[in-house]
Amino acid sequence: MSWTLISDNEEMYRIGIDVGGTNTDAALLDSKLNTIHTVKVHTTRDVNEGIVESIRRLLAESGVNPARVGYAMLGTTHCTNAIVERKHLGYVGLIRIGAPATTAVPPLADWDDTLKAAVGPHAYVARGGYEYDGRTIVELDEAEIRDYLGRMKGEVQAVAVCGVFSPVNPSQEKRVAELAKEVLGDKMPVTLSHEIGSIGILERENASLLNGALLNVIAGVVHGFEQALQSFGIRAGVYICQNDGTLMRSEYALSYPILTIACGPTNSIRGAAHLSGLNNALVVDIGGTTTDIGVLAQGFPRQSSAAVEIGGVRTNFRMPDILSIGIGGGTIVRADKEGDRVTVGPDSVGYELLRRGRIFGGDTLTATDVAVKLGRYEWDGAQTEGLEESICLKADGIITRDIEDAIDRMKTSAEPVDVILVGGGSILVPDKLEGVARIVRPDHYDAANAIGAALGEVSGESERIYSLDEMTYDEAVADAKSQAIEQAVLAGADRATVQIVFSEDIPIAYLPGNALLVKAKAAGRL
CATH class of the missing domain: 3.30.1660 (Dodecin subunit-like)
Structure with missing residues (x-):
């Protein structure tokens, strides 16, 4: 492959890509973080195909030389989907350093059988642990640790180590990691809980186990993204989006895939702040499947102070404070024969909107059909003749009321707040909402997630x-x-x-x- 040489004073660009359940968005930004071009393609069953297509279109439509792309950032739902669907997870061996202090609650106690089966049967509680101030409760029994590791040999793809109060004193966790490398080989990946979560041992243990189970998933994501970029002649620094609204190098992400969970809504919040110029507001991101509402505080997403469930498992690593409701552009609207009873969602046609939506000639009434029928958005060639306005008005009332209620739940006071509307589905929202001081729809609102990824x-x-x-x-x-x-x-x-x-x-x-x-x-x- 030949590369185009460029001089040091030429403009360098960055690409941001965000993979959602319905669409994959891509944005091209210049060195001053101005948005040059955005594209939206449908997410495919093999999400890498959507990523490749979004890069191809972004380069073709913008005319930018691929050699002038210096950074490429990816926000992805791969890891979230793997946990929720119980697919592609690797077997993980767990050693909890906490006997006899923590034996009352066994590892994986709150996991369902499908998720337990996905990560394998090797979970052990070994002697050890620390007090809250770092003083030793019990010394490690290295012979016991070696025995447990020996049972894992040939049956696990990663090891997770979780000790009592290890965020205060990580010494025992680090020693177990050394023993794991000795027994299972230098290439065995080891997740240490003090690098993942905070003080609570059960939630931190859960997060560490999930991190180990996701290592193969993130490796496929990172390598697939790097290959896609290289196929277009892009030699950029590759970064993966974290769930706190910031980035990590791709090689760092290979060790900490759990930090990519919920990065999509966070990217939208960061993108909304950048596009609107506001540092404190509520961000309402309406996609094809859900409406995600987050709080923008000093330019960053407000973090949740509560334990967060991922696929039914409680964890305590950093996560954005996001409220999600089942309202999106593809949300299905149903009515009885008389049109008296109308319901909205929570199910969605997702990436099949262009095939199944009524305005596109399909047979399913969606929230997008309602918005177009009521004149909130113009779509070339939209087939609105057969849509009953009375049903659309009732559905619109339900959608508006649900979004207003969700905004109220995220407010910290009764005072009206500024709301930044982003996402392709934001056409569903009227120009005024109860409890909202003003609605801001910035330029490029429909690609705020990709722009947030690129920042x-x-x-x-x-x-x-x-x-x-x-x-x-x-x-x-x-x-x-x-x-x-x-x-x-x-x-x-x-x-x-x-x-x-x-x-x-x-x-x-x-x-x-x-x-x-x-x-x-x-x-x-x-």
Whole structure:
């Protein structure tokens, strides 16, 4: 393959791609983050086909030289879908370092049988663990660890290690990882829970197990994306979107696939902030299947403070605070024969909208048909003659009321809020909503998710408990901020641009001594 040489002063571009359940969106941005071109293609059963087609169209329609694309970012639902559908997950061996303190609740206690079967039967509780302040409860029994690892040999594709209070002191987890490499070989991937989640052991254990199960999935995603780019002559730095609205290098993503969960709604929030110029607002992202509502706070998605369920499993790693309802462009509208009783969703025709929607000659009434019939959007060649206006008006009332209720649930006060509308399905929403001060529909609103993917800030986080009997308050906060900065640099940020964007500390009354939980988040440019 031949490459086109370019000079240092030529404009360099970045591509952002976001794979949704209905559409795959792609955006081309210049070095000043101006949106040059966007495309929307239908997501295919093999999502890589949609990614390739979106890149092909983006380059063909924009006329940009592929050699001038310096960065390529991907937001993907691959990992979320793998968990929800129980498909393509790898077998994972778990070692919980916590006997005898944690034996009351066995590993995978809240998992259903299908998910247990998908990750395999190897889960063991070994002696060890730490107190909240990092003091040893029980020493590791290395012979016991080697025995458990020996049982896994040839039967697992990854190992997850989870210790009591390991975010405070990770030494035992790191030692088990060394033993796993000795027994199972240097190439055996090992997920350490202190790198994934925060203090609660069961949720952190769940997240670590899922991370190990997703390693093969993310490897296919990353390698497929890299091959797609190379086939078009793009030699860009490749980044994968995280669920906190920032990016990680593709090689970092290969070790931490769990961090890609729910990155789609987050990309939309970041894109909405960029396109609208607002830093504090509610973002309503209406796609083909769902409406996702998030809170934009200081330019970043508000993070959830509660444990988050993924495919029925509770986890406690960082996740955006998102409310999803079953309203989208492909949502199915049903009416009885008299047209008196109308229901909306929650099921959707998804990527089959152009084939099944009534305005396209199909036989299924959808929310898009309703919006076009009521004059909210013009679609060339739309077949609206057979649509009953009374049914469409009733459906529209239901859609509007459901979205208004969802907005109210995400508000932190009764005062009207600004709402940024993005996503291709935002044509469903009228110009005024109850409880909303103003509605902002920015340019390129229908590709906000891809634009958010391309924006290119990289973050790192730290969350741990410090004992103020051993260090001062200022030292504890400084240490947490330093760890967050190092995590951001590891994920691909330019150290010179990294700043602390969030910091909080909470005294923990239920632990003895002067215990302090400190959370810090840092972000910087690529």
